[in-house]
C-alpha cells in the first residue's frame with residue numbers, strides 16, 4: 851500500500867532519498883516530501899548539506915571526461931584553423 855502524500859517522511863526514508871538524489875533527480879512527489887522533511891528535521895537538513903558539500907567537492911576534482919573532451923574539441927578546432 852502506497853503511503854499518502856501528506857504522511858510525514860521518516861528520517862530513514864529522507865536519508866535514502868538524499869543519497870538517491872545525488873545520482874538522479876527524485877520524482878516530484880518525493881522531492882516535495884524530502885524538502886518538507888529537511889526544513890522540519892534539523893538532523894536531516896545537516897545530513898543533506900554535508901552530503902551535498904562532499905558531492906560538490908568530488909565533482910570539482912578533475913576526474914571527469916568533459917574537460918578532456920572540451921580540450922580535444924578546442925585542439926581540433928585550432929587545428930582546422932591552422933590548416934587554412
Ligand SMILES: [Zn+2]
Pocket residue numbers: 860861862864887891892893894
Ligand atoms: Zn529527519
